[in-house]
Amino acid sequence: MSATRVFVARLAGCTVFDPAGDRVGKVRDVLVVYRKSDPPRVVGLIVEIPGKRRVFVSIGRVTSMGSGQIITTGLINVRRFEQRGGEVRVIAEMLGRKVAFNDGSGEATVEDVAIEQSGPSSQGDWAISQLFVRRPKTSASPFAKGATAFVTWGEVREKSTVGQAQSAEQLIATYSDLKPADLANTLLDLPRERMFEVAGELPDGRLADVLEEMPETEQVGILTRLGDARAAEVLDHMQPDDAADLIAQLPSERGEQLLDLMEPEEADDVRFLLTYAPDTAGGLMTTEPIIVSADATVAEGLALIRRHDLAPALGAAICVTLPPYEPPTGRFLGMVHFQRMLRYPPHERLGTLLDLGLEPVTAETSAAEVSRILASYDLVSVPVVDENHRLVGVVTIDDVLDYLLPDDWRSHDGTEEARRRAAVRSELRTGSIPLPGGKETGHGQG
Structure with a gap:
């Protein structure tokens, strides 16, 4: 392993590779444990692998760290990371902490942490070597910043005040x-x-x-x-x-x-x-679609779609109504899909490009029926109207997915099949695949 001093904040987002050059994931944090007198020891990295899952990679598995990338032995446990007692995340928990100088010269805030290898490279023993800190500013100017300094772990002590939150x-x-x-x-x-x-x-x-x-x-x-x-x-x-x-x-x-x-x-x-009830179109819809008159042109419609703050699903189609143009609008006339606008000249009126085959749903339509319509007709959004055929909103595909997925989908590890495939990929990397009867096949075995 290359004996290099590395600043942890710069590691965030660095790509992790296995020895074959295949991408494993990205670094999200560095994990350390405190010691009585010596600087905290690095125990490993928190790496985000495909599927947005965070896993632990022991520092002993790291063979190279630097130049914006990290090389590992490829032996990675894909079990979700769980922080243990005594372990501290450098980026999430150390940056922003207050420290006091042991010489009595005041206090500062930790802005970055340097880790460095100590001892034989074969042992992979890394520890915190320096802190990059910033003293409080001495000027009232909003552009002023406090002086910075590099200090060793032994030159400062962490300062914690009861009830005082750590800066983020x-x-x-x-x-x-x-x-x-x-x-x-x-x-x-x-x-x-x-x-x-x-x-x-x-x-x-x-x-x-x-x-x-x-x-x-x-x-x-x-x-x-x-x-x-x-x-x-x-x-x-x-x-x-x-x-x-x-x-x-x-x-x-x-x-x-x-x-x-x-x-x-x-x-x-x-x-x-x-x-509206949460399991109806009214409960799922958003009330901020793009709404224009029939006289609006393709150029005007494309300009509205280009808005930076517009969600992609809302930019897939434009709603055309009679005035007023805020929900609930005048009578709903139809939708114009983004792809269709691209096929016509900028001066073409949107009222001539309506998708007349797309029927709107009512606010009381069940979420299950809305899902069926989106899936059946390969739609990204569907308009919602009231009893007077006035547009009140649109239901987009992401609204339906949020409804259909389980409540814990954001922290869900995936199906058993996905986990099985991940395990097989891991075993293939190590050259050891279990066979019936307890035998294994790997390098050097028939």
Whole structure:
């Protein structure tokens, strides 16, 4: 193993390969254990493998670390990682901690941690060698930053104040490039209190995106920790259907308090959705599709689809109605699919491109029937109308998947068949496949 000093924050997202050059996964954290007098010892890496599962890779299995990649022996246990007592995650739990200088010169915040190999390379003995810390800023200017320094573990001591939360700024910065679903999985893997701390420091929009990807229990837990004003701001940033699902899980009194604090327009959409049963089209739909008049052109429709904040499923088709153009709209005329718009010149009117074969569903249509329609006609979304044929929303494929999948699907390891295949792949890597009668076949055996 190459004896290299490595900064842990830079390891986040690095690709892990086996000796054959096949990609195993990506590094999500480094695991250490504290010792009485010596610096904490590195025991392994937390690696995300396909299927969004986090597994533990012992540091002894790592043969090379550096240059943006990590090479392992390929012997990886694919069982889901579970943190044991005494183990500490460097990125999730050490970055942002306060430390005090032993010489009495003040305190600082840990921004990065360097690990380094010590002893014979064959033993794979890695430990924390340095901390990159930042002192408090001395100027009132918002652009000022405190002085930084590299210190050894023995030059500082960790400082913990009762009731004081650990800063999550560095952790958030390290995972800034993660998609909301991946960041949600990262938070769910953290110790519960740490998850609440990190969630509390996320910007409102980012937290809203993450909450939409979390199980309801964790959604409620995080929202409960936020003050009413902050919780209302986060709900304002969520999709109305997701916000309605979350508020439905809260005690009715607090749900009503939060609705009163939300922006009136957003709150009206949520209240409207709460009137429908969760297993109906009305309970699944979103009230924010793209809606235009029949006189709108292909160029105008494509411009609306290009909006950065638009969910892909909502961008697959445009709804055409009579005025008004906010749900509930005027009479629903039809939908125009994105692919069809690409086949016509920019000046073509969307009213001439309607998919007249697509029948809308009513808000009372069962979720099972909506699922059947989407599957039967290979649709990404289906419009929802009221008794007066006014558009009230659309149900998208992701809404239906959330309904059909089990409640714990985000933490589900997959089917038994998937686990069996993963085990076989692991055995193939090691050259040892069990055969009937307890025999094995492998390298050097017939």
